[in-house]
Amino acid sequence: MMNFNFKNIVKDAGTVLSRAVQFTEEKLGKSDKTELDANLKTLLERAENTKKYTERIVENAEAVLVPNPGNRIEDLVYEKIEKQRPSRLSNLEYLGLDMVEAGTTLGSNSAYGGALIKVGQWEQKLGQIERDFVGSAGMCFTHPLRKFLDTEMKAILKEQNTLELKRLDLDACKNRVRKARSMLGQMAAERDLRIAQSEFDRQAEITKLLLEGLGTSHAAHLRHLYEFVETQARFYSQCTTVMTDLQRELSSTHQPGPxxxxxxxxxxxxxxxxxxxxxxxxxxxxxxxxxxx
Incomplete structure (x- = not known):
């Protein structure tokens, strides 16, 4: 049988109730609310914007790299369980395979069949380049940003939530001090207020330190962005080379007559x-x- 500490259960329930009452009174305009200092407010706003836009960038980048929503979900699941995601051909590779099969069936010796085979082979090359690009872009850009959201950003949100709870406790204590009717009750309320103020200040400092660390995170995100651009530029350069070679091959086999x-x-x-x-x-x-x- 589990050993419950009845006093702690009652204390925790009282804390939750006190916070709920304080929150409700603030929403109804019946209670004052301790304001955070301007610097902390600015840091919290920057964190909120960082989270919002990083989520949007990751979502849009993944949609570009893996257009199929089902494949994106499957990849995310495999990433969460830390297993290698399934290897799949790109759409260009499927197109290339169909072209080669069609050209072989229609006759590789005919002009159209031969061209289908050649173009299909080049489309497969493009598909392989595309798959390499998707993998590289994920490693250097989307994966680090998603990891940031799942680790650093979650830690900041956790401490921010704790800060809000400590703020509710502080303001609830302030109200009890104002409402205390007896000297004994006022002394107890003031003691609780000092404790609540100390815990709030400590939590505010912890939250502030984490928020200030976002500057380092932004610097890391900048490096990831540069790497993504380099990867993308290399991808388009390779595609241009392949298509130029294909055009040259087709031109060499196509001799126009009168x-x-x-x-x-x-x-x-x-x-x-x-x-x-x-x-x-x-x-x-x-x-x-x-x-x-």
Missing amino acids: VLRLNSEELEPLSTNKYYDDFFTSIPIKSFQNPQL
Whole structure:
């Protein structure tokens, strides 16, 4: 059987009730509220803005890196349980695989089939580059920011909440001192007030120290931001190189021939497709002549 300390239970219940009464009276305008000093207020406002915008930046960055919401949730779950997230192909890689399969099925020796295979292979290269970018961006940017929210920011919020509770205790004691009717009751209330003031001041100092540490966190976030930009620039540079190489490859295999003009419309160059050659050479020349001339 568990050993309950009845006195502590009663004391804790009394504290909770006292705080609830104080909070209610403040909301109703029936009780004064101890104001924090201006510096602490400024630090708390900076912390609130840091939390809000860091959450938004992380959320939007992850949406860019992993557009599929289901995949994002799955990755977050694996991260929380500290297990390696499942490896999945990128959309570009799936596109590339389908192109290669289509080109092989339609005929790798045909112009279209051969081009499908070649483009599909390059799309797979792009997909691999994209996957590497997503992993690197996560490691250097989104993961550190999310870790900040889950550790430092939670610690600040915890101490901030404790400070608010100590403030409620302090103001409740101030009210008891004002309402004390007897000398004995006033002495007891003043003793409680001194204790509450001391605990509030101590908690305010602890909270202030944590809030001042946000400057160091901002400096770390700045480094992560620079690393993200470098990673992104490298990603786009690699993509540009791949696409430039692909264009060069396609140009080298595409030799344009003379253009046939039929009813003022340009058709595909004849030499690029033997089926066009066979079809048009089987039609008498007079078929292309304008009967009005």
